[in-house]
Amino acid sequence: DVKVTQSSRYLVKRTGEKVFLECVQDMDHENMFWYRQDPGLGLRLIYFSYDVKMKEKGDIPEGYSVSREKKERFSLILESASTNQTSMYLCASSLQDRVAGYTFGSGTRLTVV
């Protein structure tokens, strides 16, 4: 069963901590994405990557960075966590030019206290 795996289901971190969210896909997809999901706001794109070591900013990149050293792994980094980054974080992957081919992970619920 092909899938996108996010390393943690729940995380609690303190303000100012550096936080790493990990995502691994086993489908050999070129594209990988990080979204955050907040009530009433839907999914908002933070960053995406279309190839190893390549990245593009999404709609809300401020306070975040990403790393893609291997095709199957895409990491989201919160450089200095703040309470307004408390959210559900969803990773997704897709083949190139497959607008309807996203596969999502189950999400990481991050709470920053």
Next chain:
Amino acid sequence: QKEVEQDPGPLSVPEGAIVSLNCTYSNSAFQYFMWYRQYSRKGPELLMYTYSSGNKEDGRFTAQVDKSSKYISLFIRDSQPSDSATYLCAMSADAAGNKLTFGGGTRVLVKP
């Protein structure tokens, strides 16, 4: 104003009823339209995909796109308790799919 508007619900219906969901959008460049279903504590999964205007049917699900009105709909016939979930619309202006714009999601509850 959001680029894609979707009523958050919750929408509560009895089992067997037709569920009607919709989204409105402002960007006339959108031409790829999707509906995702998200169960509690899970990631979204693709339910329906439509290119440009028209209707598409898949089992109990029908997706409609009216580009002239900037309005898309999803209908679920003979609804089941297992259809209880949050439904998100998503749209894109290009086939590369590097930037989907999502609605806020509508929570649906189908009561037995």
